[in-house]
Amino acid sequence: MATISKPDMRPANPRFSSGPCAKRPGWTLEALSDAALGRSHRAKVGKSKLQKAIDDTREILGVPADYRIGIVPASDTGAVEMAMWSLLGARGTDVLAWESFGSGWVTDAVKQLQLKDVRTFEAPYGEIVDLGQVDFDRDVVFTWNGTTSGVKMPNGDAIPAGRQGLTICDATSAAFAQDLPWDKLDVVTFSWQKVMGGEAAHGMLILSPRAVERLESYKPSWPLPKIFRLTKGGKLIEGIFKGETINTPSMLATEDYLDALAWGKEIGGLKALKARADANLAAVEAYVDANDWIGFLAKDKAIRSNTSVCLTFTDSDLVAQSEDAQNAFAKGVASLLEKEGVALDIGAYRDAPAGLRIWCGATVETADIEALMPWIGWAYAQQKAELKKAA
Structure with a gap:
């Protein structure tokens, strides 16, 4: 590939990080001027x-009225941990992983909780496990959208309506961008800082009536830290799901999430948010289709994420290089883009194959994705020229 000139167009917003993600269009600090700063979260205004x-959240996502929604500490990770430590162990468990965070839930189930009856199903980056092998009469833990692999669940068809087990779904980079079949999901978690571009540190825990029934009828054999306790005296602590958080939340971060939700409602709710993410993915796909040196980590479109879009360099010269050389090349491309101020934080996740990861969630403008892609081509050409010089 010959050296090419720098593109004329630049993204207006170079923030393509996969978390914390770009703020909604038009965001300013003034949007948080009504925050209940210096007030107790238990005061009327805070609650x-x-x-x-x-x-x-319930309105935009279409969460059923009989599902509980709670704000919990420690982001999505805290929400998943609360669910796993509080609910698992009552029956056999299947844990599914096709990227780094799913692998973390495997570790928790096997090494931390040391569940007696646990099966693990793992797929390499870019692929998904055989869902037909999963037994949904057992409890099942999985990510809906793999933030570090760009692989998502194709749909909820594999989950039977008459399942006996609970489904515990980490949906942090899927919520507000993909359809979540609530009748197939018993626990859903996500964080404020992904698709809605909120500030970090707070997670959302959504429980179906079946999950609540398990909480009130089953007591784990291991001790639960106070920060994980969802029941008292064998009954659900309902206050958690009415704005009475377990520990002190940031009222500034809360205001920021409220602002993002207000924007989401204003532009048309979930349908519009999904359409924006889909349009961003389509812009990446159009560029990849036109260039044979770059491809998707998730080759199958049915499981390709529209939020955490992961790309790999596919030309034969690079594929023949060592893993370290491929990583160095990809990091060089990301570094060039950052130096030019056209793309920040788009390197692949540290455990993922060499490549780039572009956040395409709803807060990102499609025009910025369209402006970014030729810059990736430019940076790629620069790195290829350096590689040839070294040879």
Whole structure:
């Protein structure tokens, strides 16, 4: 590939990080001027804002009325851990992984909780496990959208309506961008800082009636830290799901999430948010289709994420290089883009194959994706020229 000139167009916003993600279009600090700063989260104003965050989440995502929604500490990770430590062990468990965070849930189940009856199903980056092998009469833990692999669940068809086990779904980079079949999901978790571009540190825990029934009828054999406890005296602590958080939340971060939710409702809710992410993915796909030196980590479109879009360099010269050389090449491309100020934080996840990861969630403008892609071509050409010089 010959050296090419720098593109004329630059992304207006170079922030393509996969978390924390870009703020919604038009965001300024003034949007948080109504934050209940210096007020107790248990005061009327604090509780009302936390309850509104729950109510607006339910409205946009279409969460059923009989599902509980709670704001919990420690982001999505904290929400998943709360669910696993509180619910698992009552029956056999299947844990599915096709990227780094799913692998972390495997580790928790096997090495930390040391479940007696646990099966693990793992697929390499870019692929998904054989869902036909999963037994949904057991409890099943999985990510809906692999943030570090760009692989998502194709749909909920593999999950039977009459399952006996609970489905515990880490949906942190899927919520607000992909359809979540609520009748197939018993626990859903996500964080504020992904698709809606909120500030970090807070997670959302959504429980079906079946999950609540398990909480009230089953007591794990291991001790639960206070921060994980969802029941008291064998009954669900309902306050958690009415804005009474387990520990002190940031009212500034809460205001930021409320602002993002208000924007989501204003542009048309879930349908519009999904359409924006789909349009961003389509812009990447159009460029990849036109260039044979770059490809998707998730080759199968049915499982390709529309948020955490992962790309690999596919030309034969690079594929023949060592893993270290491929990583160095990809990091060089990301570094050039950052130096030019056209793309920040788009290197592949540290455990993932060499490549790039572009956040394409709803807060990213499609025009910025379209402007970015030729810059990736430019940076790639620069790195290829350096590789030839070294040879």
